[in-house]
Amino acid sequence: MATKDEIRDVIYSAIDEVNLMLPKDRKIEKASHAPLSADKGGLDSLGLINMIIAIEQKLEGRFKKSVSLANEQMMPQGQNPFANVDTLADYILKILEN
Amino acid sequence: MDSKTLSCLLISDFQVENLAGLINNDAEAPILQAKSAPFGQVVPLLMDSNHELWKGPLDSLIIWTQPQSISPAYAKLLDYQDAHLDHVLNDVERFANLILKNSNRAKYLFIPLWVIPTYHRGYGFLDAKSDRGASPVLSKMNLVLTEMLSPSKNTFVLSTNRWIETAGKNAFNPKLWYMGKIAFGHEVFLECVRDVKAALRALTGQAKKLIILDLDDTLWGGIVGDDGYQNLKLGGHDHIGEAYVDFQRALKSLTRRGIILGIASKNDESVALKAISEHPEMILKLEDFAGWKINWNDKAQNIADLVDELNLGLPSVVVIDDNPLERARVREALPEIFVPDWPQDPMLYKSTLLNLRVFDHPPITSEDKKRTEMYKTEGQRSSLKSAVGSLDEWFEKLEIKIHAEELNDANLPRAAQLLNKTNQWNLSTRRLSDKELMDWVQQGHHKLWVIRVADRFGDYGLTGIVSADLQNDLVSLVDFVLSCRVIGRKVEETMLAVAVNFARRSKARELKAQYLATEKNKPCLEFFEKSGFQRTENIFTWDAAQPYLTPRAIQLSGITIDG
Secondary structure, three states: OOOHHHHHHHHHHHHHHHHOOOOHHHOOOOOOOOEOOHHHOOOOHHHHHHHHHHHHHHHHHHHOOOOOOOOOOOOOOOOOOOOEHHHHHHHHHHHHHO | OOOOOEEEEEEEOOOOHHHHHHHHHOOOOOOEEEEEOOOOOHHHHHHOOOOHHHOOOOOEEEEEOOHHHHOHHHHHHHOOOOOOHHHHHHHHHHHHHHHHHOOOOOOEEEEEOOOOOOOOOOOHHHOOOOOOOHHHHHHHHHHHHHHHHOOOOOEEEEOHHHHHHHHHHHOOOHHHHHHHOOOOOHHHHHHHHHHHHHHHHHHOOOOOOEEEEOOEOOOEEOOHHHHOHHHOEOOOOOHHHHHHHHHHHHHHHHHOOOOEEEEEEOOOHHHHHHHHHHOOOOOOOHHHEEEEEEOOOOHHHHHHHHHHHOOOOHHHEEEEOOOHHHHHHHHHHOOOOEOOOOOOOHHHHHHHHHHOOOOOOOOOOHHHHOHHHHHHHHOOOOOOOOOOOOHHHHHHHHOEEEEEEEOOOOOHHHHHHHHHHOOOOEOOOOOOOHHHHHHHHHOOOEEEEEEEEEEOOEEEEEEEEEEEEEEOOEEEEEEEEEOHHHOOOOHHHHHHHHHHHHHHHOOOOEEEEEOOOOOOOHHHHHHHHOOOOEEEOOEEEEEOOOOOOOOOOEEEEOOOOOO
């Protein structure tokens, strides 16, 4: 079973990949509370798409599981799982457990 | 935008902001500043000469399309509808003519060839036989496009298929398309950036012209000075030998593209040249090299001298060396030279070489093919004063640690092995069994230290032996043995410091070293000639009243040298 630390590693690896495409002043920090979604000062819509796909590919590579992060049924009610790295890690853990 | 930054416009029928971002962040030369045109506007943009995107000079233009957007007839074929090949090719010709009309919009145009996602299997196993098969029709489209664009001197088609193969299973992701109209995965765009930059380097005169090669464990397996050329791993019924031969063949093939070869190797020149001339499986011959520096001097200085003599600039040079220490030294001393990371496994040498994107050249001329000969005859023996920086500073950065300990049961097997197999750096070339060596040491007037070496690149283990014989007021240096792996790190000088220290503590008058010449140990003689010892024929002496200083860059443990 994946741990939260392992999931965070995957997210950070995806951040590395996405940052390669972002201008200097918009790069995402690799930290637990680093904002990811645009409303929190993070990625625009294209950046978020790239992040989602990068994470899904890395999760499949690491845990041999195909996951869909843009899955409305799994989204927590009233919460934005892409608010920051930590919330995203929690969300991914929940998906993997299910 | 500074004068060294090139502008780049991306026109596409899919979202290429990812590609623009990768281009803008890529630090490899040349630096590009990319912007993307609104996607899905390829044909309207190319037909609108008044569009604001065409205002101002443009260094490069990438036009990347999907075949089904350019050819409605091909889109029908993908859908298994009726469509004739002629209609498809008419669409291609129209598009090619549109590109040609716009070829003056930028200094250089790059047109990635068409691909379709791998899940399009067309008619499956019959696809290649069908005149409407997705793959064969696409091949014909790309062929017509390439042929029509060929006369344009500033328009270049790029092989998208290689990018797809490199990217593997993540080359296409349907989710990227549905969510963002992004036609390709991250790795495909990265490969595009690398190839476009390689092309621009070639077109702006920044392609590499000279490869300087190490010899031992680079052009062949083994250490020629120790093993003899007959025992090198090169060719034969051996997968590693075969890999080295193939690597040499690949280097030779590059000479046919106008690349010249040189050698910079820490070796005895006559031994190395004999190996090149006489090993039956050498693919590269002496005449394939425009020049060489084969000696025990600093490799970076040797390289600078060689480049000087060949009248080339440092930015045109690639250095290939299996040794990470030597690579680091060259990078540090000559930062304009390209020193690629090099795999440890020789089976990866050929593919690594051919995958380097630094040899792309504008069209080859017959002059390019003869370039090696040109440099051989025109090279000047000029004075060597390229700045390679301070060697002493380099040694400080290496953090070299040397540990000296006396012979014991634990280190005896490795010490005896080193004594018996080392040829080049061996003062007296004694050969003793484990027992004979231990028996010799246990005689009260004999002393032997084994030397362990490490630096920030790794731990080299037990790689040196220094032994001495005290007779009254004279100490004789009996063994002075060093593995080639650690030559040039001031270990040699430190070993002498250990021996002189013993002589001084024993109240000896002098330390004497007798060089016994063999076919292979001339490097040892050359070191002693520069060591500061007094020479009378083959005897080297040091006045034990004087200390022999440990080099400043060395951290020595296991023994204290009196000042």
